[in-house]
Amino acid sequence: MSSHAPLDGKVAIVTGSGRGLGLAYAQELARQGAAVVVNDVDEATAAEAVATIEAEGGRAVAVALPVGPTATAQELVRTAVDTFGGLDILVTNAGVLRDTVLWKMSDDDFDTVINVHLRGTFTCVREAASWMRENEVAGRIICIGSPTGQRGNFGQTNYAAAKAGIVGMVRTWALELKRAGITANAVIPVAATAMTATVPYFAAAVEADAAGEPMPAFFRHDLGFGTSEDVAGLIAFLASDAAAAVTGQAIGIGGDRLQLWSHPDAVATAYRDGGWSYDDLATGFADAAGPLQSVGEKFPPLPEELQRS
Numbered sequence: 001m002s003s004h005a006p007l008d009g010k011v012a013i014v015t016g017s018g019r020g021l022g023l024a025y026a027q028e029l030a031r032q033g034a035a036v037v038v039n040d041v042d043e044a045t046a047a048e049a050v051a052t053i054e055a056e057g058g059r060a061v062a063v064a065l066p067v068g069p070t071a072t073a074q075e076l077v078r079t080a081v082d083t084f085g086g087l088d089i090l091v092t093n094a095g096v097l098r099d100t101v102l103w104k105m106s107d108d109d110f111d112t113v114i115n116v117h118l119r120g121t122f123t124c125v126r127e128a129a130s131w132m133r134e135n136e137v138a139g140r141i142i143c144i145g146s147p148t149g150q151r152g153n154f155g156q157t158n159y160a161a162a163k164a165g166i167v168g169m170v171r172t173w174a175l176e177l178k179r180a181g182i183t184a185n186a187v188i189p190v191a192a193t194a195m196t197a198t199v200p201y202f203a204a205a206v207e208a209d210a211a212g213e214p215m216p217a218f219f220r221h222d223l224g225f226g227t228s229e230d231v232a233g234l235i236a237f238l239a240s241d242a243a244a245a246v247t248g249q250a251i252g253i254g255g256d257r258l259q260l261w262s263h264p265d266a267v268a269t270a271y272r273d274g275g276w277s278y279d280d281l282a283t284g285f286a287d288a289a290g291p292l293q294s295v296g297e298k299f300p301p302l303p304e305e306l307q308r309s
């Protein structure tokens with residue numbers, strides 16, 4: 001490890017880092033000099049992830065516990081401090097899906113996804129940010145959103161709620177943590193992982209990746225869909241001193257594409273003395289509001305040669 005690595009001397013926690021995007025984040029943070037607390041539900045997966053980091057000369061330790069409960073968040077922070085002497089970076093990445101349309105979604109489908117993503121992000125950030133404030137560490141909070149949270153997606157009520165909620169919390173934390181010099185940002189990733197492997201639209205890209213071939217340019221460029229490693233550079237950048245001024249942002253990344261997402265803002269404003277009655281709206285809404293907003297992600301048609309049935 002070079003003595004000039006940007007994250008030398010820093011300590012990071014990455015939740016859900018046994019595989020997929022989280023593993024790529026943990027590996028890249030370690031390559032850039034950070035010591036990493038790897039977390040996953042499965043002990044063997046977490047231990048394997050630690051081994052891959054150590055094999056490259058990095059430092060890592062595993063905590064095999066499910067995020068969601070406060071006790072897990074406390075254990076993660078305690079492990080960072082006890083093992084590596086502090087905490088500088090938290091990446092809340094752990095996630096699960098329970099996709100189905102609204103009218104088939106059970107209470108359990110809803111609660112499971114909210115518990116891991118939304119509550120897991122809340123409990124981990126509360127614990128980490130509290131420690132950083134008390135110890136006057138100008139830390140880095142990096143939370144993981146999704147295009148579904150930004151735009152909505154068919155069959156993902158629970159996930160949309162959790163991911164939109166995470167970005168809402170990030171905006172709030174950017175305000176609350178500013179004075180302490182702690183930044184809070186959301187990353188909106190897209191990558192080929194277990195989570196996206198079964199989406200038919202991405203099949204040709206996942207196929208190429210599995211065969212060790214580069215993904216077609218249509219995916220990397222037009223869709224911003226690539227590998228987990230394509231996302232990891234942004235995580236390391238946001239974790240570094242170079243990103244001290246970047247806070248409260250939602251940043252999209254995937255394949256060859258980097259995007260800054262807007263936050264919701266009023267796109268049309270109209271006034272009426274005395275306010276807006278039903279009759280005023282029935283006759284005047286269309287003019288006052290202008291063109292309505294779209295929902296859902298916009299996917300370009302798949303070129304014929306990339307279609308798989």
Ligand SMILES: NC(=O)c1ccc[n+]([C@@H]2O[C@H](COP(=O)([O-])OP(=O)(O)OC[C@H]3O[C@@H](n4cnc5c(N)ncnc54)[C@H](O)[C@@H]3O)[C@@H](O)[C@H]2O)c1
Pocket residue numbers: 015016017018019020021022039040041042065066067068092093094095096116120144145146147188189190191192193194195196
């Ligand atoms: N892959 C994508 O294109 C994509 C797009 C948008 C957002 N995301 C988000 O990125 C994150 C990582 O997704 P991925 O694609 O790598 O998925 P993945 O399923 O490959 O990895 C998720 C990891 O989280 C772990 N995990 C699940 N529940 C956990 C819990 N309670 N505590 C600790 N670990 C837990 C899993 O064991 C797994 O290792 C998720 O938050 C996901 O919603 C992914």
